[in-house]
Amino acid sequence: MSNLFPLHTSASAPAAAQPLLEAASQAFGFVPNLIAIMASSPALTEAYLALSAIFEQKTSLTPTERQVVLLAVSRYHACRYCVAAHSTIADMQGIPPAVVEAIRSDQPIADTRLEAxxxxxxxxxxxxxxxxDATLESFFSAGYTPAQLLDVLVGVAQKTLSNFTxxxxxxxxxxxxxxxxxxxxERLPH
Structure with a gap:
């Protein structure tokens, strides 16, 4: 069914998506295949890029914590593309390989705060x-705040859009x- 979802370029994308593709190209140095596919729906593309910017720039989570969220959501949803993408980004950001590998293999992270x-x-x-309540208490006892729990939801929403796409x-x-x-x-159900 992937032929239903073309990899758009600026020439083939709907007019409303063209500036979004250009912005992605400037941000990443190329248009990631995810964005090229999302461009079929300018609304989805704009929503994803806006949530990404908000999660990156406006939440109180550290860069490492943001990657933990994005990787954990992608692993949970079994998204091959996003796990590979965020593993690559985590490597570029200098996040310890053991943290990334723990998430990829659904194992506990040795750092107790990141594991929480x-x-x-x-x-x-x-x-x-x-x-x-016990789950919430465990998270808060690791030093996170209620506001940070809500910030996590921004990352969950962002990755749900991309994982499902x-x-x-x-x-x-x-x-x-x-x-x-x-x-x-494990294999996903068909």
């Missing part, structure tokens, strides 16, 4: 944010991500 964050992301997704479209990895390709341990 990874566990919270998984709990939010598994329980649709219907969390018992990639599932629908079968987005091919961009060349820079090939070294960090990832396959989920």
């Amino acid at each position: 964050l990874r566990s919270m992301v998984n709990a939010l997704l598994e329980r649709r944010a219907l969390l018992p 990639n599932h629908l479209a079968g987005t091919p990895l961009d060349e820079p991500m090939h070294a960090r390709a990832w396959t989920p341990a």
